[in-house]
Amino acid sequence: MRPQDQHVPPLHDPHLRAITRAIKTSDGGLSPEDLALNVYTALYGRTGQQVEISPVVAxxxxxxxxxxxxxxxxxxxxxxxxAISMAEAEHRVRLARAYPDYVAALTMGQAGGHGIAELQAIAARDGDL
Structure with a gap:
């Protein structure tokens, strides 16, 4: 894939900001913003579609x-x-390919109070629990 074909999310995207806060700089020396972009791409792909988090996963x-x-x-x-919670960013990206809902939910929850509240709202939805 050519770089110009890649979807680049806006830096003001709230999900990207939450991911940035949740990720610490890895030993590889990538900035939190670069790591967040990698996780964002793994979670949302080129189209920018958001991962569905079920009430059970939340x-x-x-x-x-x-x-x-x-x-x-x-x-x-x-x-x-x-494993997701302990994974370095590059491994979290790999896990997101197989388990995008769990990585998205954990990333949201680790972002702080607002993320926890969002997960609680998702978990409280009727039907799946």
Missing amino acids: AHVLWHLHARGGQPASAFRTTLIL
């Missing part, structure tokens, strides 16, 4: 974050969430 992540509204996950999903 509840699993809230449980991991010890936040109100959480529900325990299976052993595999609990380990997956732990």
